[in-house]
């Protein structure tokens with residue numbers, strides 16, 4: 001595979017999965033996963049749909065990862081349940097509505113709400129890393 005053919009689903013240390021749901025909180029979860037992937041060197045956005053679809057390469061990447069991060073928009077927990085269905089648990093897990101962000105049908109990821117999610121996850125991920 002050439003350099004330009006590398007997918008974000010390649011094995012890496014920390015894989016980030018998000019429900020990417022059809023609501024403001026689902027979109028905040030999605031944008032937070034993007035920002036985390038951009039901001040934290042070891043973290044990479046990965047494909048939850050590939051886990052749900054039992055795609056072998058994506059399952060193997062999850063198996064090879066040092067840590068799995070899951071972000072759900074609301075307590076329905078679609079990302080967490082999808083990972084569990086494939087036999088995985090999230091090492092770091094966050095539900096956006098747990099931060100007091102109310103769910104609405106608008107597909108808008110509020111910037112400050114997204115930042116709050118990213119900062120909380122960074123503390124958990126980097127805090128864990130610092131402690132070995």
Ligand code: SF4
Pocket residue numbers: 019020021022023025026072073074075076077078079
């Ligand atoms: S966790 Fe909530 S926001 Fe995310 S996909 Fe499921 S129902 Fe939608």
